[in-house]
Amino acid sequence: MCAAGAKGTTRTQIIKALYAQSLAKLNTQSQNICNNIIKPLSDQIMVADQLYAALNITIKQSYIKTLTKYYSSNITELDFVNAPVGAVDAINNWVANKTNNLLPTIIAPGDVNALTRLIIINCLYFKAQWLTPFQTTATTNQTFYLVNGSTTQVPMMSSQGLYEYFNASASIQAQIINIPFNTSSKRLSLVFTVILPDNNSNLTTVQQKLTNGILNTAFTSNKSKYIVLSLPKFKSEAKYELTNALQQLGIKAVFDQQKADLSGITPTSTPNLSVTKVSHGAVIDVNEAGVEAAAATAVIIGLTSVNAGEALQFNCNRPFLYMIREKTTGLLLFIGKYTGVTVSAYELSMTI
Incomplete structure (x- = not known):
């Protein structure tokens, strides 16, 4: 979803790290996986994507259409400026609900502030x-x-x-x-x-x-x-901050406010946005009956200071x-x- 709103070097680095040939093929591949694998196995696998946006930020209609068509993602506005704690609670509650409470939190109160503009969430839940x-x-x-x-x-x-x-x-x-x-x-x-x-x-x-x-x-x-x-x-569970790992894979521009180009998400009049943090959490429970597992990733986009x-x-x-x-x-x-x-x-x- 971040690649779908990136342009120039920012997009190229993400696409290369994902071993995709192009953004169009990456979007189509995501759609095909959902239609041909996830939906037929919907009682065992659940994938959910969500974009949270700050109040009054303008999102390009072309980006909204891409998220809806290829990622079945919804967009929800939250008040990151005046109610950051409430915003964090809303996001964590959504993740907990989508992962059957295996992951009760994915972001912390300190992750959201007045400079936060967008948060992209991806969840995966498995039980078989x-x-x-x-x-x-x-x-x-x-x-x-x-x-x-x-x-x-x-x-x-x-x-x-x-x-x-x-x-x-x-x-x-x-x-x-x-x-x-x-x-x-x-x-x-x-x-x-x-x-x-x-x-x-x-x-x-x-x-x-x-x-x-x-x-x-x-x-x-x-x-x-x-x-x-x-x-x-x-049963194992872990949480990671993935910024350094992603940079080692060659995804660097998107973390640099001077170089990041996310103009596919918001109009060019919006101050330059960059990714400030990427959090990942996962849990797996292996027992005599089967396996239950969940994972979630939060990509936090904002202004850097x-x-x-x-x-x-x-x-x-x-x-x-x-x-x-x-x-x-x-x-x-x-x-x-x-x-x-x-x-x-x-x-x-x-x-x-």
């Missing part, structure tokens, strides 16, 4: 049951090996059966498994993908070697193996990567890592 639920009676405390070499006890869920499996030891020193969800659409298929480092490897090595090519090979192999699966039961043979043991008793994906299209909804220590876990949602 496993195709084959884990039995609660089989969950027991087991040893988990932390990054620093020490151990801790975590509740470990257990199950066995045929799972899609890919041995990536030769390329990234890891094993990859797909745990299927009970997907409501017959045309689409939701899975929880786990990338588990080999015993003689570690998460850092796997992350350094991981490429799109390797993932594409693994995701299209569709080979099944009889597996005895052990997966931690966990197979055959069952011998069973394979797939024991997630060490740090691993995980993803929530729609298999048919390859759409990535959530990606994160579980390290056994809640504060070091992270979840990032794709902006869709």
Whole structure:
């Protein structure tokens, strides 16, 4: 949504960081994802976009039409000058409602002031049951090996059966498994993908070697193996300020009031606007029944000052990567890592 209102170098940097070919294709891709994936799975996935604008600020009709057509976004006016606390509460309540209260807040009172002009919000909520639920009676405390070499006890869920499996030891020193969800659409298929480092490897090595090519090979192999699966039961949540990370990806102009060009949103007579802060929050809850997850991003714009043979043991008793994906299209909804220590876990949602 920010790219849709950007021009010049500001737009080019955002488009490049998103690996899009053009703004038109980015808008169309967002619309297609919504129509072809999100809507058919509306009882399991919810995406919502919202633009909050300061009172009396003029928004270009062309920008409003773009948000409505491609992002199904609404525009709400709030009084950032005289009632900043009320504005923050209204935004946080909207996010809480859209994420089933998994994310009660996305912005803080200090994020909004008299110079705030626009706040763009994107929310993603996911809830799905496993195709084959884990039995609660089989969950027991087991040893988990932390990054620093020490151990801790975590509740470990257990199950066995045929799972899609890919041995990536030769390329990234890891094993990859797909745990299927009970997907409501017959045309689409939701899975929880786990990338588990080999015993003689570690998460850092796997992350350094991981490429799109390797993932594409693994995701299209569709080979099944009889597996005895052990997966931690966990809940993680995190919040981040993404300005530095986005700048490292090459998105710089939009944060510089002297260089930012958001003239696609407001008339050129409006004083130069720039992004002052980007906040991201995410929560994921993995249990015997399934997975519930949510993520939200706030962009604050203002004036600056197979055959069952011998069973394979797939024991997630060490740090691993995980993803929530729609298999048919390859759409990535959530990606994160579980390290056994809640504060070091992270979840990032794709902006869709």
